[in-house]
Amino acid sequence: MQQQISLYLELLPGSKVNLETAARAALAFDALVKELAFTIDPFSTVRVELESGTEGSLSLNSVIKGAKGAITRERLGAIAFGVLVWFGHETASWTHGKVMEMVFPDSEVHETMTKEEKEAIAEDVLRMLRNKAGEQQAGRVYQELQRDEVVKGVGVTTSHDKRPRHIVPRSEFPERGRIVTESTADGVRSETTIQSLTLVSPVLIKGHRKWKFRQGKFEFGASIKDEAFLDRVLSGREPILMSDGILMKVKLAVKEEKKDGVWQITSRTVEEVLEVSPSPSQSQGELSGLSQE
Incomplete structure (x- = not known):
């Protein structure tokens, strides 16, 4: 059957x-x-x-x-x-x-x-x-x-x-890919979504220090749990160009706790890095340079 x-x-x-x-x-x-x-x-x-x-x-x-x-x-x-x-x-x-x-x-x-x-x-x-x-x-x-x-x-x-x-x-x-887990007993919940973030500053040493990102006008720190991505970056196999507007598509987990009846964000974690790309203006500049050559 x-x-x-x-x-x-x-x-x-x-x-x-x-x-x-x-x-x-x-x-x-x-x-x-x-x-x-x-x-x-x-x-x-x-x-x-x-x-x-x-x-x-x-x-x-x-x-x-x-x-x-x-x-x-x-x-x-x-x-x-x-x-x-x-x-x-x-x-x-x-x-x-x-x-x-x-x-x-x-x-x-x-x-x-x-x-x-x-x-x-x-x-x-x-x-x-x-x-x-x-x-x-x-x-x-x-x-x-x-x-x-x-x-x-x-x-x-x-x-x-x-x-x-x-x-x-x-x-x-x-919206359909939002995954929310909630523990009503502990007053804790987390939400995992795919987000496109602008990199402000990476951390190029081993450890769990937070990288800084920007989304719109809001800046925040988030630790990265994607060990494979970190290994590639720190070994130089995936170099990140030091330029303005680097975009990163990531799987972002946001943890919240209920305090005085209000949900407040306590941490942000990048669970996985899906893609790293230069800013659109940088890509256009590279193409322009190639065409002039």
Whole structure:
């Protein structure tokens, strides 16, 4: 018994996605499916098998199969449609009727299912929504896709030969990729997002001293946990030119604590450096110099 599902990446015309981005997004997608499967039945497991990939755009065609325990057809369907929800329209106001409309838009496609089977799937999907099951895993998919500029949209479909009904545009990736973890008992929460920052001053010695960045007119310090990036910089394998306006795309974690009923930022940490690039004016100057030569 299995259930089809495809992660569909809409790319810029004539472009191909970066292999690392596709691989990371696929792993995050696999984690999302398994999180929803655990929510439905903690005593069963599933595996996601890659069947084929189509190009231009890119569709990672997969099937979800039961690996252990009693995974029924209805539960496989609920897992797939639970994934679909995170790549659909706004999920905050889903009702039973809206879920039924989204999950079963075409009665002919699901004509082999009874009314009771459809109701069971809809209830499982609603329960996952109420518990926000898979929210963080879906957020990681959006974060990984922000790595590659050629990815202009993403969607999910439960049929390999059909384009998703809804494509989430790239402009929504940052908001959907926000990952918030909160401990109400400790009054602590953290938020991880992909951000583009301007480098003000690096720290070119080993240790955990904070680098200084600017975002708009606001300057702040943040330690860097990306050891591989630090090793490349300190060894000279990834030199940072000493010029104004160096841009860094990073995965930034912001930690907050509740003090006197108000959330206050206590630390910022760069979890991973995704890209370092010179300022636009510097790039144009280099190109101008080359053209004059």
